[in-house]
Amino acid sequence: MESTEYLVTEEVKFNVLTEVCSFLNSAMPYDQQLNAIVEAANKLLGVQNSSLILWDEQTQLLHFHVATGEKSQELKGVTMRRGEGIAGWVAEHGIPVVVPDVTKDSRYNPKISEILHFDTQTILCVPIRVRDMVIGSFEAVNRTDKRAFEERDIPLLSAFASFVGIVLENSRTRYSYEESQRELERLVQSKSSEVDIINRDLTLKTQRMALTTKIISLINSNRSMDDILIEVAKQLQRLIPLDYATVALLQENELLLRELLPFSETLIPDGLRIPFDESVIKYVVQYKRSIFHNRPRWYRCFLEQGRFLETQLSTMLCIPIVASDSAVLGTLNLGCIEKHSYEKESVDIVTFIAKQLGVAFERFTLRSSLEEVNQKLNEKTFELRRNLIKMGDANLRLFNTQQELREKDKRMNALLQEVQRKNEELQETLAELKETQTQLVQSEKMASLGQLVAGIAHELNTPAGAIKAASEIIPDYIQKTFFAYETAVHAGMTVEHRQQLLALIERMIVVAKDHQRRTTSSIREQSKQLLDVLTERGIRNARSIAKDIARCYLDDELESLLKLFSEYSVPLVMDVLNNCSRVLVSSRDNQLSVETISKIVRALKSYSYLDQSQERVVDLNDDIENTLTILHSQIPENVSIIRNFGDLPKIQCFGSELNQVWTNTIQNALQALEGSGGTITIETSALPDIISVKIMDNGPGIPQEIQEKIFDPFFTTKRGKSTGLGLSITQQIVDKHHGFIRLDSVPGNTSFEIVLPQQGIKAPPLKKKSSLIAVEAL
Numbered sequence: 177m178e179s180t181e182y183l184v185t186e187e188v189k190f191n192v193l194t195e196v197c198s199f200l201n202s203a204m205p206y207d208q209q210l211n212a213i214v215e216a217a218n219k220l221l222g223v224q225n226s227s228l229i230l231w232d233e234q235t236q237l238l239h240f241h242v243a244t245g246e247k248s249q250e251l252k253g254v255t256m257r258r259g260e261g262i263a264g265w266v267a268e269h270g271i272p273v274v275v276p277d278v279t280k281d282s283r284y285n286p287k288i289s290e291i292l293h294f295d296t297q298t299i300l301c302v303p304i305r306v307r308d309m310v311i312g313s314f315e316a317v318n319r320t321d322k323r324a325f326e327e328r329d330i331p332l333l334s335a336f337a338s339f340v341g342i343v344l345e346n347s348r349t350r351y352s353y354e355e356s357q358r359e360l361e362r363l364v365q366s367k368s369s370e371v372d373i374i375n376r377d378l379t380l381k382t383q384r385m386a387l388t389t390k391i392i393s394l395i396n397s398n399r400s401m402d403d404i405l406i407e408v409a410k411q412l413q414r415l416i417p418l419d420y421a422t423v424a425l426l427q428e429n430e431l432l433l434r435e436l437l438p439f440s441e442t443l444i445p446d447g448l449r450i451p452f453d454e455s456v457i458k459y460v461v462q463y464k465r466s467i468f469h470n471r472p473r474w475y476r477c478f479l480e481q482g483r484f485l486e487t488q489l490s491t492m493l494c495i496p497i498v499a500s501d502s503a504v505l506g507t508l509n510l511g512c513i514e515k516h517s518y519e520k521e522s523v524d525i526v527t528f529i530a531k532q533l534g535v536a537f538e539r540f541t542l543r544s545s546l547e548e549v550n551q552k553l554n555e556k557t558f559e560l561r562r563n564l565i566k567m568g569d570a571n572l573r574l575f576n577t578q579q580e581l582r583e584k585d586k587r588m589n590a591l592l593q594e595v596q597r598k599n600e601e602l603q604e605t606l607a608e609l610k611e612t613q614t615q616l617v618q619s620e621k622m623a624s625l626g627q628l629v630a631g632i633a634h635e636l637n638t639p640a641g642a643i644k645a646a647s648e649i650i651p652d653y654i655q656k657t658f659f660a661y662e663t664a665v666h667a668g669m670t671v672e673h674r675q676q677l678l679a680l681i682e683r684m685i686v687v688a689k690d691h692q693r694r695t696t697s698s699i700r701e702q703s704k705q706l707l708d709v710l711t712e713r714g715i716r717n718a719r720s721i722a723k724d725i726a727r728c729y730l731d732d733e734l735e736s737l738l739k740l741f742s743e744y745s746v747p748l749v750m751d752v753l754n755n756c757s758r759v760l761v762s763s764r765d766n767q768l769s770v771e772t773i774s775k776i777v778r779a780l781k782s783y784s785y786l787d788q789s790q791e792r793v794v795d796l797n798d799d800i801e802n803t804l805t806i807l808h809s810q811i812p813e814n815v816s817i818i819r820n821f822g823d824l825p826k827i828q829c830f831g832s833e834l835n836q837v838w839t840n841t842i843q844n845a846l847q848a849l850e851g852s853g854g855t856i857t858i859e860t861s862a863l864p865d866i867i868s869v870k871i872m873d874n875g876p877g878i879p880q881e882i883q884e885k886i887f888d889p890f891f892t893t894k895r896g897k898s899t900g901l902g903l904s905i906t907q908q909i910v911d912k913h914h915g916f917i918r919l920d921s922v923p924g925n926t927s928f929e930i931v932l933p934q935q936g937i938k939a940p941p942l943k944k945k946s947s948l949i950a951v952e953a954l
Contacts, residue, residue, distance in 0.1 A: 189332065192216050196339055206347035210242050210340060217336040218244060221300070221329060223316045227251060228304070228340060229263045230312035238267055238312065245317075247292045254288060261285035262301050266313040272302040272334060276324035300325035302334045306341045314340060381521070387415055388525050395529075395536045402434075404536060408529065409436035415525060417516045420478045420485060423497070424457055425506035425537075431457065432506075435479035448479060456494050461504045466495045466527060470515050477509045490515035493523065495530040499538050508533065650762045657755040664748050673740060677749065680733055681756050687729040688760040702726040706734065713738060715746060724750050728757040791937060794831040796869065797821045797860055803838040804858075810846060814853030822861040828936030833909045840902040841871045841928050848875030848926065862934070866942065869930045878921040887917075914941040 196216050204212075210228060218226055225245030229238050238258065243251040258268040265283045266273050278284040278296050289296045301315040314337040319325070391411050395404055409421040421437035425447075431454070434447040452458065454476045456467055469492045477494070478485040491512040497505045508530045518526075665674065703722040710718035725731055730753065740749045804817060811817065845856045852875070859870040878886065887907045910917055915932035933939035 189220055192220055193335060196336070206343050207242075209343045213336055213339050213343065214242050214244055217314070217316065217333060220332060221316050221325075222319045222321060222323075224320060225294075225317040227263075227315050227317075228312065229256075229267065229315060230304070230344075231258075231267065231310075238264060241312070247294050250292055251288075254291075256285075256288070261288065262299050263313045263315045266301045266303050266315075267310060270303045270305070270310040272330045273299070274325050274327055274330060275299040275301075276326070297322075298324040300329050300333055302330060302337045304337045304340050304344075306345045311341075311344070313337075387411060388529070391529055392532055395532045401536065401540050405434065405533075406436050406439060408533070410439070412510065412526065412529070413437070416510070416518055416522050417491070417512045417514065418510055419513050420480070420489065420509075420511040422478055422509045423506060423533075424454075424477055424509060425497075426452070426461065426504065433477065433479060435482065438480070448482065450476070456492070457507050457509075460494050460496050460507050464496050464498065464502070464504055466493065466523070468493050468518065468523070470517060472515075475509075475511065477507070478511050485511075487513060489513060491518075493518060493526065495527055497530050497534045497537065499534050505534055505537050650759055653755050653758040653762065657752060657759060660748075660751040660755055664744070664752060667744065667748055669744060669748075673743060676736055676740060677752060680730060680736060680753060683733055684728055684730065684753070684757060684760060688764055699723060699726045702731050706731055709734060713741070715741060717746070721746055721750060724754050724757075728753050791828065791830055793826045793828050793936075794834070795826050796824050796834070796867065799831060799835055800838050800858060800860070800869070803835055803842065807839065807842060807846075810843070812846075812849075812853065815846065815849050816855050818855060818857040820857065820859040822859075824860055824862050824867055825934055827867065827932065827934060828938060829913055829932070830909075830937065834913070837906050837909050837930060838869075838871075840906045841930070844902065844928070845871055845873040845875070845926070848873050852876075865934055867932045867934055869932075870927055871930075872925065872927045874924050875926060877923040877926055913937055914939050916942055 193216075196213055214226055214228060218224060225247070227240050227244070227248075228242040230241040231237075232239055232255075235255065237255040238260075239255045240251040243249075256264050258264055262273055262275060262278075262281070262283055262285075264285075273283075275281045275284065276298055278286075278299055284296075284299070286296070288294075295318075297318050299315060299317055301313050303310045304312045304314055314333060316325070316333060391408055394407050394411070397404070399407075405423055409418075412418055412421065418437065423434045423436060425432040425434070427449075429452055431450050431452050432447045433450055456475065457477055459465075460467055470490060472488045472490050473492070474485075474488055475492060476484055478489065480486075489511040491514065493510045495508045495510075497508055499505055508526070510526070661677075664677070669677070700723075703719070703726045706722035706725055707718055710722055715721055725734070725737065730737060737749070800821075801819075804811075842856065842858075849856070854874045857870075857872045859868075859872070861868050887903050907917060910930055910932070913932055914937070915930060918929045918931060920927045920929075931942060933942055
C-alpha cells in the first residue's frame, strides 16, 4: 500500500513539474509565472504559506516578492538584511536549510512572526540562483498536515527554486532584447535622415572646396597683389551674393582703401587714403572679430569709381585680415544691395580666405624686405672687409685679456674649493642638529609616557585598594553567616522556615547581580516606607530593622520576613541576612573594581597597540575614547568632557602615533582650563574623502601675536613646565599621515581641527583650505 502511494506521489510530482516546464519559455508575464511556480510548490509540499524573497540592489535589502497564505499581503512590505533569520541566512550562504522545529534553531528570527501574529513551527528554505549567483531564497512554512519538513523535501523545493531562477533570467533577457530592438529602430531612422543631409551637404561642400582651392592657388601664385585681390573678389561672387568689395589696409593712423568690386578699368591703382574713423572697421581691428549686418545702412568702407558709395547696402560682412603673429593688417569688406543671410560655412570659407590674404600680404612685405636687406648686405660686406684690417689690433688686446681671465679663473677655483669645504662642515652640523632634535622628540615622548604611567598607577591603585579591603572582610562575614545560620537551626527553626530563609538569601543574590549598589539616600527613602509597616506589626527596633531590610534588597519580600519574625526572634533572622548581605556587597565591589582595572588595561593596550603592527586599520572614535580613559586621572573635577562622535569609517594609519596627537591636543586644552575649569568638546565627523576631528575648549584663547609660532619646535609660554615640542610633534605626525591642522582661537572658544584623508596613510597629501591658526596653551 505504501509503495502504491509513493508511485502516485511521484507521478503527481512529475506531472506538476512538466506543467511548470511547459510555460517557462512562454509569453506569460513573469509575475504570473512566479505565482504559478509558488502555487505548484505549495501543492506538492502540502503548504499554504510560502514566499519568494529576492535581493534588491538599490535598497541592499531582501524583500518578499511573492507571498502566499493568510499573511501574504502584510509580508509584501517587510524587508530584511542578508543573514537575518532562516531566509536571510540561506540568501547569504547559498545552502538549503530544513528546520523541523524553529525553536531549536539559533538562526531563526521570530521578529517577523511576532509582528504578523503568526505561529511558525517548521521551515524549509532553499537558495534561488541566477547564473551561479544567489539572488534570494524560496521559503515554505508549516505544512497543512502539521508534519515537519524533512531532508528529502529539499530536492523538490530546489527544483522549483531553479524554475524561479530561469524565469527571472528569462525576464531580464527579454527586457534587454526588447530595449535593444527599440534602440536599433530609432538608430536606423536617425541614421537614414542623417545620410540624406550629409549627401546634400557633401555635394555643396565639394563645390565650395573646389572654389576655395582655386582661390588659395591664386593667392599663392607669383602674380601682383592687385591682380590677386581683384581675382579673389571675382571668385567670391561665385560663393556668396556680392555687389561690392574693398580691402582696407592699416598704415600708421590711416586706412588705405582699395576698390575691388565692381571691377572697372579706371580703378585707382594706389587706393584711397582715409582717416581711421570708420566705426565698423575700428571694431573689427580692435577685437579681431568679424561683423555681419543685414539691415539697410550707409558704410564709409565701400567705393564706386574711386568715391565713397552713396547707395545703402542691406548686407555687409567685414572680416579681419590677420598676419601669422595675430597682428591685424586690415579688413576685407564685402557688401550686397539686397538683403541676404550668409551661411555659417560660407562665412568660415571667407574668413579662411582672409587669413590666406594676410599670409600673402606678409609674403609680399617679406619679399620687399628681402630686396632691401640684400642691398644693405652688399654695403655691409664692403664695410666688413675694411674692418678686418682693424681686427689685428683687437686680437692682440683680446690675447692679453684672456691671460688676465686665466689668472682670475685660478683664484675663482680656489674660492669654490673653500666654499665646498664650508658646505661639508654645514652638512655635518645639520646632521648633528637633526640627531639632537630626534633625541629631544624622544625625550618629550618619554616625559609624556611618564605622566601617563603615573596617572594609570593612580587609577589602578583605587580599585586595587577596594579589592584588598573587600577580600579581607569577606571570609569573616562568610564565617559569621554560617554561625548565624547554625544558631537559627539550634534555636529550633524548622526545615520549611529554613527553606524560606534560604529563598530570601537566593533572592538577595539575584538582586545583587542585577542591580547597582544602593545609595544612602535610596536606603533611607526605602526604610521610611518599611518603618510604618514594621511599627504597625509591633516590631521592636523597627527603624534599625527597616534599614537592614532595605540594605538587603528585601523590601519586596516583606511579607515573607514578617512570617519568619512571627515565629522566631527578629535579631536571629536578620543576623543571617545582614551577614550574607555584607558578603554580597563586598563581592560586588570586587567585581566592579576588577572591571575598572580591565577597562584601564584594555584602553592602555589599545592606546599603545603593543600586540599589533604599527600600521593598521583603526577606529578613531575608539582610539580617542581610549586616550580619554588613559588621561582620566589628569582631568580635574571642574573640567567636563563632551563627546560628539559621528559615524567614521576605519582608516589605515599609524594608530600609536595618532594617539600621541590626541594626547598632546587634549593635554593642551586641559592646560588652557587649568585653575578656571570649563568644557572640552571633542567632535568627529566624516566628510567626502576626509575625516575631521575637532578638539575645542572655552578657555582664554591664544594671543594673536604668537599664533604663528606655536608649531615651532621649543616654542612655549610655560617655561619650566613644557619643552615646547608637543605641537611640533603633533604637526609632524599629521603631516606624515598626509593631513593638515586647521586651528582657530578667540577668547572663550579655541578650536583645534585635525583633518585626515579617508584613504589613510596611502592617500595623497590634502590641500589646506585655510591658514593654520592657534591652539590654546603650549
